[in-house]
Amino acid sequence: MNFQKLAQHETDYHDPRTRLRPRKKKLKSMVCSRPLFIIALFLSAAASTLDFLALTWLPSITIGVFGSMSIIINLLVTRVILFEVPQKKEWLAIGLVIAGCLLSISVTPEGNSIKKTPPQLIERPQSLAYILLNWIVFITFSQILEYKKDLPQIIKKIGFPFIGGALGAQNVCMGKFIAYALSTLHSTGSLPCRLDVLVSVISLCTASIILHIVWLNKGLAVHDAYYCIIVYQTAWFMFTTLSGIVVYDNMAELSGVSNVIFILGFLTAAYGVWRVSKLHNQS
16 A cells, blocks of 8 residues: 555655655656556555465454554554654544454454355355445445545545445455365365356456555545555455454354454444544544
8 A cells, every 4th residue: 555655646756755856747657557556566466365375264354353453564664665654633543443453353253153164155145145235335435435526524535445445355255265265176176166156256356456456546646645544454354354244154153242342342443443534634
């Protein structure tokens, strides 16, 4: 994300990192064709590969929660690469995001109690409905953000980074299925699912990768990178978690108290994002 933001800055500056030498004329090349953006794509591909490897052994909900902790790392990286630092008034809200993620981690299950394979779980009506609803809602919301100009300012600011992260969570949902199918094919020599289902899942995963990068860059084009990172990664955590709950039954074995703690952490992180968005809107 930081390298994507650097590529965005190249439009107006000769030195996208320090931004001390403005261009007399804006750079006309497409952002996605610039070397810094291509580096960003390679880094994203490397991250997705590691996600898929982790999904071979871990439930998607665990990947989502631990992945959300990269918010802390990215805040440090953004400070080094882009010299962006959150304002003092935003740190409490950022702390709520991190605390909410940590609270959820404390009760995250290690697997699902319903002993079904990912293909059996993802092909259930409730799973298919959840995945389809995600796509319909996010694409509809993107069109509203694109063409409706009188939206509240906070909705405009949260909008594209949030739906980018939420749709990006489909990578984990689909990745769990793909990782299982490919690892089973490697170990047994046969696919554990229908070929047309595997092709459909890979297609959805590829589409979500492309579209969530487009939406993320719409946010990066107008907002600070550290802000987009917080909103994007918290949305990614929230919807990866929901995918684990709805599609893969990752919370089926949690006790009532653990469910309450998990939901409290989830809501705390969500409130932290809303709060930092509101404060950032005032800057």
